[in-house]
Amino acid sequence: MTRGKKTNLSKLGEFGLIDRLTGNLPGNSKVVVKGIGDDCAVYKSSKDRYQIITTDALVEDVHFTLANHPPRLLGRKSLAVSLSDIAAMGGTPRTAVISLGIPKSLPLAFLDRFYEGIHSICEEFNICIAGGDTVRSPKGFWVSLTLIGEVRKNRLFVRSGAKAGHAIMVTGTLGDSALGLKLLSKKKSPLKASKAARKFLETRHLDPVPRLEFARSLAASKIRVSSMIDISDGLEQDLGHICRQSNKGADLDLTTIPESRELKILCKNNDLDNNPFCLTGGEDYELLFTIPGEDVKKLVNITLKVGVPVTRIGRMTSEKGVIRLLKENESPQIRKTSSGFDHFR
Amino acid sequence: MTRGKKTNLSKLGEFGLIDRLTGNLPGNSKVVVKGIGDDCAVYKSSKDRYQIITTDALVEDVHFTLANHPPRLLGRKSLAVSLSDIAAMGGTPRTAVISLGIPKSLPLAFLDRFYEGIHSICEEFNICIAGGDTVRSPKGFWVSLTLIGEVRKNRLFVRSGAKAGHAIMVTGTLGDSALGLKLLSKKKSPLKASKAARKFLETRHLDPVPRLEFARSLAASKIRVSSMIDISDGLEQDLGHICRQSNKGADLDLTTIPESRELKILCKNNDLDNNPFCLTGGEDYELLFTIPGEDVKKLVNITLKVGVPVTRIGRMTSEKGVIRLLKENESPQIRKTSSGFDHFR
Numbered sequence: 124m125t126r127g128k129k130t131n132l133s134k135l136g137e138f139g140l141i142d143r144l145t146g147n148l149p150g151n152s153k154v155v156v157k158g159i160g161d162d163c164a165v166y167k168s169s170k171d172r173y174q175i176i177t178t179d180a181l182v183e184d185v186h187f188t189l190a191n192h193p194p195r196l197l198g199r200k201s202l203a204v205s206l207s208d209i210a211a212m213g214g215t216p217r218t219a220v221i222s223l224g225i226p227k228s229l230p231l232a233f234l235d236r237f238y239e240g241i242h243s244i245c246e247e248f249n250i251c252i253a254g255g256d257t258v259r260s261p262k263g264f265w266v267s268l269t270l271i272g273e274v275r276k277n278r279l280f281v282r283s284g285a286k287a288g289h290a291i292m293v294t295g296t297l298g299d300s301a302l303g304l305k306l307l308s309k310k311k312s313p314l315k316a317s318k319a320a321r322k323f324l325e326t327r328h329l330d331p332v333p334r335l336e337f338a339r340s341l342a343a344s345k346i347r348v349s350s351m352i353d354i355s356d357g358l359e360q361d362l363g364h365i366c367r368q369s370n371k372g373a374d375l376d377l378t379t380i381p382e383s384r385e386l387k388i389l390c391k392n393n394d395l396d397n398n399p400f401c402l403t404g405g406e407d408y409e410l411l412f413t414i415p416g417e418d419v420k421k422l423v424n425i426t427l428k429v430g431v432p433v434t435r436i437g438r439m440t441s442e443k444g445v446i447r448l449l450k451e452n453e454s455p456q457i458r459k460t461s462s463g464f465d466h467f468r
Numbered sequence: 469m470t471r472g473k474k475t476n477l478s479k480l481g482e483f484g485l486i487d488r489l490t491g492n493l494p495g496n497s498k499v500v501v502k503g504i505g506d507d508c509a510v511y512k513s514s515k516d517r518y519q520i521i522t523t524d525a526l527v528e529d530v531h532f533t534l535a536n537h538p539p540r541l542l543g544r545k546s547l548a549v550s551l552s553d554i555a556a557m558g559g560t561p562r563t564a565v566i567s568l569g570i571p572k573s574l575p576l577a578f579l580d581r582f583y584e585g586i587h588s589i590c591e592e593f594n595i596c597i598a599g600g601d602t603v604r605s606p607k608g609f610w611v612s613l614t615l616i617g618e619v620r621k622n623r624l625f626v627r628s629g630a631k632a633g634h635a636i637m638v639t640g641t642l643g644d645s646a647l648g649l650k651l652l653s654k655k656k657s658p659l660k661a662s663k664a665a666r667k668f669l670e671t672r673h674l675d676p677v678p679r680l681e682f683a684r685s686l687a688a689s690k691i692r693v694s695s696m697i698d699i700s701d702g703l704e705q706d707l708g709h710i711c712r713q714s715n716k717g718a719d720l721d722l723t724t725i726p727e728s729r730e731l732k733i734l735c736k737n738n739d740l741d742n743n744p745f746c747l748t749g750g751e752d753y754e755l756l757f758t759i760p761g762e763d764v765k766k767l768v769n770i771t772l773k774v775g776v777p778v779t780r781i782g783r784m785t786s787e788k789g790v791i792r793l794l795k796e797n798e799s800p801q802i803r804k805t806s807s808g809f810d811h812f813r
Contacts, residue, residue, distance in 0.1 A: 132572060137602055143576075144583045145597065155563055155596045164598030166563055169514040178565040178614060180603045218500055218511055220523040222612045224569075227477060231488075238489045251500045253509030257485060258525045260610075267567045267601075267612035269523060 160368065161282050162211040162353060163272070173279055175272045177208035183263035191307045194233045196329045197266075198240025204355065205270035206248060206333035207408040211353040212281070213342040214274035216335070218253040219245075222267045224260030233264075248335060278342040280351035280412070285369035287441040289349050289413040292422070294334050294433050296383040297358055298397065301404025302390070303328030314393045320385040327383075331408040337433075338410060340425045351412035357403040359458060361411055362446060372442035377450045381434040402448075413439055505713065506626050507556040507698060508617070518624060520617045522553035528608035536652045539578045541674045542611075543585025549700065550615035551593060551678035552753040556698040557626070558687035559619035561680070563598040564590075567612040569605030578609075593680060623687040625696035625757070630714035632786040634694050634758040637767070639679050639778050641728040642703055643742065646749025647735075648673030659738045665730040672728075676753040682778075683755060685770045696757035702748040704803060706756055707791060717787035722795045726779040747793075758784055 135143060156173060157165035163175040181187060181201055192200075202219065209216045221241070225234070245252060250270070303324035306314060316324075334353070341348060350369055354361045358380075366373055380401050390397045414422075422433050437449075448456040480488060501518060502510035508520040526532060526546055537545075547564065554561045566586070570579070590597060595615070648669035651659060661669075679698070686693060695714055699706045703725075711718055725746045735742045759767075767778050782794075793801040 132570070132574070132576060135576070140579070140602055141600075144579060144602075145600075155598050157598075161599075164563065164565060166596075166598065168517075168519065172513075174513065174519065174616075176563070176565055176598060176614075176616065178567050178599060178601050178612075180567040180569065180601050180612065182569060182603050182605060184606050185604050218509065218521070220509060220521055220614055222523050222525040224525065224527060224610060225477070229477070231476060231480070234485070234489060251511075252490065253500050253502075253511065253521060254506075254523060255486075255490075256523050256525050256612075257482060257489075258527050259530050260527060260608075261529050262607040263605075265569060265605075265610070267523075267525065269521075269565055269614035271519075271521065271616070 157281060162208040163214070165212070165274075165279060171276055173274050173276055175209060175212050175214045175274055176269060177205050178267065178269040179204050179208070180265060180267040182265045189233075189264070192329060194236035195240040195243075198237040198242075199244045199330055201266045201268050202241060202244045202250070202270070203331050203333050203408065205268055206244075206335055207331070207353040207355065209270060209272040210333050210335045210338035211351050211410060212272075212274055213278050213338055213348070213351065214272040215339065216248060216250050216270055216272040218251045219268060219270045220253055221255040223255070223257050224263070224265040225257060226260050226262060226264060229264055248333075275342070280342070280348050282350050282352050282365050283368040285350040285365050285371050285413040285439045286415075287371055287439050288416065289439045290416050290419050290435050291362070291373060291375070291411070291413055291437040291439060292419070292433050293354070293358070293381065293409055293411050293436050294337055294431050295407070295409040296381045296386065297354070297407050297409060298386050298400030298404050299324050299327035299383050300331065300406040300408070301328075301400045302386055304406070314389065316389050316392070320389055323383070323385045324389065328406060331406065333408060334410045334431060337425060337429045337431045340429055341412075344421065344425065346418045346421050347415055349413045349415070351410060354407045354409050354411050355405060357405040358407075358411065359402045359446065365411070365413065366444055366446060369439070370443050372440040372445040372447070373437055374440055374447045374449055374455075375437040377448055379434060379436045381432065381436070502626060506628075507553040508559070510557070510619070510624060516621055518619050518621055520554060520557050520559045520619055521614065522550050523612065523614040524549050524553070525610060525612040527610045534578075534609070537674060539581035540585040540588075543582040543587075544589045544675055546611045546613050547586060547589045547595070547615070548676050548678050548753065550613055551589075551680055552676070552698040552700065554615060554617040555678050555680045555683035556696050556755060557617075557619055558623050558683050558693070558696065559617040560684065561593060561595050561615055561617040563596045564613060564615045565598055566600040568600070568602050569608070569610040570602060571605050571607060571609060574609055593678075620687070625687070625693050626713075627695050627697050627710050628713040630695040630710050630716050630758040630784045631760075632716055632784050633761065634784045635761045635764050635780050636707070636718060636720070636756070636758055636782040636784060637764070637778050638699070638703070638726065638754055638756050638781050639682055639776050640752070640754040641726045641731065641777075642699070642752050642754060643731050643745030643749050644669050644672035644728050645676065645751040645753075646673075646745045647731055649751070659734065661734050661737070665734055668728070668730045669734070673751060676751065678753055679755045679776060681774045682770060682776045685774055686757075689766065689770060691763045691766050692760055694758045694760070696755060699752045699754050699756050700750060702750040703752075703756065704747045704791065705750075710756070710758065711789055711791060714784070715788055717785040717790040717792070718782055719785055719792045719794055719800075720782040722793055724779060724781045726777065726781070
């Protein structure tokens with residue numbers, strides 16, 4: 124292979140790196156239905172069902188700090204992020220394997236609490252830890268978790284099916300997690316916030332709720348979901364994935380982005396702009412999906428049943444790769460590519 | 469939970485830690501057939517087949533050093549160790565997911581070569597990389613890989629079925645990998661060795677061949693395999709796993725342990741004792757299994773077909789947890805528990 128000598132990690136970025144490394148990998152289309160590039164990989168296991176697999180790694184001082192993240196909640200979150208990926212495909216989680224990188228100095232009490240968290244979320248979502256590996260880590264704690272689930276063949280939701288004109292929908296409220304992280308890391312010069320608001324926003328970051336029940340109800344309904352993703356890298360970046368993989372664009376109506384009361388008040392009292400939290404903040408683990416406009420009203424039943432709000436925030440367009448941010452009485456902002464968290468930039 | 473304050477990682481050891489952490493995890497017996505404690509976890513996916521899952525992590529300066537391990541071979545080995553686990557259950561590998569922890573300073577050329585290795589072993593064994601995660605690692609490169617395979621329900625091989633009197637069999641030769649590692653790390657005061665012997669032994673460490681074809685032939689035969697494991701932690705420790713999980717003991721005839729010509733000559737010329745390499749060396753990735761004595765002769769056909777030798781090295785006994793090492797004209801050494809590599813001791 125001839126490759127430029129000057130290319131480096133930060134120039135490529137995370138997604139460039141993934142493309143470069145995986146571009147030449149041999150496929151196995153007889154078994155694998157969806158490979159790299161969606162929330163989960165998908166492969167055939169029986170006539171009417173697919174197996175879906177997702178893997179995520181959380182690294183100390185990259186994804187979390189031990190000072191901010193209580194070990195029990197870290198255990199819960201290690202699984203929650205993967206459960207959210209399974210939800211994004213419309214699936215049901217079954218079993219997980221966990222590898223841990225453990226520094227010799229890590230207190231055993233930390234691991235006990237971490238596993239209490241794993242235990243509690245496994246019970247909550249009826250998952251079984253089927254195995255794992257524990258290895259010594261020369262520096263810093265890390266966890267790498269692979270979760271396997273199942274989905275009915277005809278109700279597999281992917282990123283690539285959005286149609287122009289379809290409504291863009293999102294569950295819950297956006298930006299809470301990013302603002303919660305800001306609260307946690309601003310311990311020295313704290314933001315003005317009520318105790319309750321602080322608790323709410325920090326919990327949204329530390330202990331996110333995967334929208335599995337909502338996703339399952341959606342899969343069980345007749346609503347024609349044309350694409351779905353979970354918001355882990357921020358609304359703009361994850362909507363960008365849907366646009367790219369569906370060869371479409373999107374008009375996003377900023378006035379409709381669902382925000383929690385807590386976020387609104389805290390931003391107002393501290394003179395902060397809400398938009399960066401909601402658009403590029405990341406780690407909301409809400410579901411972003413597209414459906415035909417006429418199906419929107421059918422979502423009410425799911426909201427009532429599951430107790431999770433869902434909001435229409437825009438529509439898909441035929442302008443490939445162009446996201447327009449619409450605001451009342453202002454000209455739209457055009458975003459060619461999405462921004463968000465990138466490990467190597 | 470009330471727990472002794474003084475317990476620490478090195479006191480517990482790797483297997484003690486795993487028991488402690490996983491003892492309270494909720495099970496899900498409807499789906500999971502075999503959980504923690506075998507080479508792979510096993511769960512039901514269709515009427516006549518199981519899915520099997522294995523996960524392994526390799527960490528820089530714990531499992532390998534960049535100085536000794538060429539990146540292409542490291543890519544191959546990342547998968548080979550998991551392929552060996554699938555082999556040990558009698559399965560066929562299908563698809564893998566890989567998480568990488570990447571230090572910012574790591575040269576891209578390293579990752580390119582690493583993925584060339586992944587690519588080559590995927591082609592060789594007809595596996596598909598279905599996804600993964602790339603994250604920044606504050607210090608040191610690491611890879612965490614999960615491999616999923618399939619096995620016919622009635623030909624699943626586990627660690628727990630060995631019977632007293634059954635023959636203990638092993639593929640290939642033992643100790644090569646450990647001696648290869650010694651050669652690699654003794655660069656300053658090198659051992660006496662021919663170039664060819666050095667190459668052979670180092671390759672056995674750097675680029676192990678998972679015994680998938682042998683395992684598949686065994687699964688396709690009528691041979692009554694009562695237990696199987698792959699030798700990753702050393703013969704004694706892995707035979708110990710079979711003994712413990714089968715509630716049996718073992719007599720190991722040291723004079724029959726299969727050794728390569730290269731190992732024999734090199735040990736002799738450098739005045740080294742062969743036994744530590746063969747008994748506790750680890751990373752051989754050969755298969756260790758038990759069968760009724762009358763089935764031993766049936767193995768010839770598989771050896772001829774696959775080209776992998778298989779040797780009878782002892783027999784299972786009813787003395788729970790006792791491994792006796794038998795040597796000509798000497799009284800047997802009794803080993804109560806197995807020794808071998810432990811991450812936290």
